Amino acid sequence: MAEALTGKYGPWGVVAGGSDGVGAAFAHAMAARGMNVxxxxxxxxxxxxxxxxxxxKYDVETRTVALDLGAPDALSELTRATSDLEVGLFVYNAGGDDRSVAFLDKDLGTHLGLVHRNCVGPLEAAYRFGGPMVARGRGAVVLVTSGAAWAGGATLAAYGATKAFDLILAESLWAEWRTRGVDVLGLVLGKTDTPSMRRAFDAEGKPYGELADPDDVAAEALDHLADGPTWIHGSDTPTGGSPFGALSRRDAVLAMSRGASAHGDDT
Ligand SMILES: NC(=O)c1ccc[n+]([C@@H]2O[C@H](COP(=O)([O-])OP(=O)(O)OC[C@H]3O[C@@H](n4cnc5c(N)ncnc54)[C@H](OP(=O)(O)O)[C@@H]3O)[C@@H](O)[C@H]2O)c1
Structure with missing residues (x-):
């Protein structure tokens, strides 16, 4: 299995947001399959x-790059810091929202920071790291997104919009690169047991409910890198469409709002 990943894609992987939660699980799973990270x-x-x-734990090399993916020059800095490596797999994982509140109850700078890290970051990563993969004719890109991408919802305005951006970006790149040897996966997650998720729920005093295991998420995604454009973890039909199916957009938004927050309006 180790050779399958590095042989197909290349010797190095990058996990943007790789130090805890889903990102750390990806890094471990990649290393377990022989990939330097x-x-x-x-x-x-x-x-x-x-x-x-x-x-x-694993017989691989690692490199750490400490930077804020929300900073304007983050991806050019990361490109410089890895310019001597053949990066065959890029996982853009960082993207969680640490506070789910009404749009106007967050300051504008926080919204803009989220947009930068969750939209500009993945787009630049895909351009800067996907370009060389396309030129080599091999590679894979995973953009981690969320069920919040399926429809708008109260308290999810900026977060859900950035995650929809990631979903559409991944699907579009999959369509362009599928014949160029580069696999692209938009990985849709539901509630997953990570430090970020626990911090966000603890801050609001909300019960966790049923949670996915980040190790299962990462292992499943690596097994299905070539099964894009979209992989919905935990779904009975992981390559299927929106769970809102044939609902009207209005009903989907109201259902999303009920699920997301007490701010949702049932009418
Ligand atoms: N957990 C869930 O329930 C859930 C549900 C649906 C979708 N997702 C998606 O899954 C992905 C991972 O979520 P997660 O819960 O593991 O938490 P996360 O906060 O998105 O990711 C945590 C990792 O990203 C790093 N990170 C966060 N912001 C960063 C920044 N500005 N610059 C550089 N690194 C940054 C963290 O390290 P530092 O803090 O040290 O920077 C840590 O390594 C996200 O894209 C999220 O939208 C998660």
């Missing part, structure tokens, strides 16, 4: 501890 995140101690754990 570059981990990107902001908090240096967590980042270094995660890389050390991978080196101790």
């Amino acid at each position: 570059v981990l990107v995140a902001r908090r240096v101690p967590v980042l270094e501890a995660s890389a050390a754990e991978i080196r101790a």
Whole structure:
């Protein structure tokens, strides 16, 4: 299985947002399959501890790049920091929203930061790292998105919109690159047990409910890199469409709002 990943895509993988949660699970799963990994995140101690754990467990190389993916020059810095590596798999994972509140109850700068990290970041990553993959004729890109992409919903305005951007970006690149040797997967997640998710739910005093396991998410995604454009973790039909099916957009938005927050209006 190890050779299958590196042989098909290349020796190195990058996980943007790779120090905990789903990203760390991806990094471990990639390393377990023999891929060297570059981990990107902001908090240096967590980042270094995660890389050390991978080196101790698997016979692979690691590199850490500490940066804020919401900063304007983040992706050019990451490109420089990895310019000597053949990156065959890029996972853009960072993207969670740490506070789900009404649109006007967050400051504008926070919304803009989310848009930068979740939209500009994946687009630049796809351009800067996907371009060389297309030129080589091999590679894979995973953009981690969310069920919040399926429809709008109260308290989800900026987050859901960025995740819809990621979904459409992944699907479009899949359509362009499927005959160029590059697999693209828009990975749609539901509630998954990560430190970010726990922090967000704890802050609101909300019960966690049923949670997916990040290790299962990562392993399943790696098994299905070539089964894009979209993979819906936890669905009976993971390559299927929106779970809202034939609902009107209005009903879908109201259902999403009921699920997301007490701000939802049932009428
Ligand atoms: N967990 C869920 O229930 C859930 C549900 C649906 C979709 N998703 C999607 O799954 C993905 C992963 O979610 P997650 O729960 O694991 O949490 P996350 O907060 O999206 O990801 C955590 C990782 O990303 C890094 N990170 C976050 N912001 C960063 C930034 N600005 N610059 C650099 N690194 C950054 C974190 O390290 P630092 O904090 O040290 O930077 C950590 O390594 C996201 O795209 C999210 O939208 C998650």
